[in-house]
Amino acid sequence: DIQMTQSPSSLSASVGDRVTITCRASQRVNNYLNWYQQKPGKAPKLLIFAASSLQNGVPSRFSGSGSGTDFTLTISSLQLEDFATYYCQQSYNTLYTFGQGTKLEIK
């Protein structure tokens, strides 16, 4: 299995802050890396695919970067609706695996 490790596991921030979440893969996944946002009681929502491509309808304050084993999700200016849990996910091989999640909370 490819293990996905996110850091931090939780993060407190304020509206307007710039936030970065990191995801590391246990082996190279090239750019086969996706990011999701999940709010309580809801299904995950795709934000970024292929490491840096923004899904249709997702605000441009979200961006992704990285390749190989190290990736980042950045929110340039936090809005109230961005407080949620974020997951990375690799699709390099068919045994798809997710990171453990990063919970973004209001400071």
Added chain:
Amino acid sequence: QLQLQESGPGLVTPSETLSLTCSVSGGSIINRNYYWGWIRQPPGKGLEWIGSIFYGGTTYYNPSLKSRVTISVDASRNQVSLKLSSVTAADTAFYFCATTYLGTVYYFDSWGQGPLVTVSS
């Protein structure tokens, strides 16, 4: 945009088989651009991919669950089904139906609501 809706019992007895159906609207299951799959999430925990199926019947399962999982497609009803046998309390989770878009990179782009299935006597 595809819409997915899961249905099935919310309570399953230990050692029995969990069965869920995902009804697809807004498009046909006979679509070479997608896998149809299942992902679960124990309450308060992270996401685990269970398995996926192509409309032609090719399946891919998480090795950790493979001996207990069957995913199938009913094209005439535009539905995908999940069966998980010999369940225990550890199988209690929210179960999401999700599409995998088969682009240059594969990703889960449409999700169902994810009902909670509790395993308890």
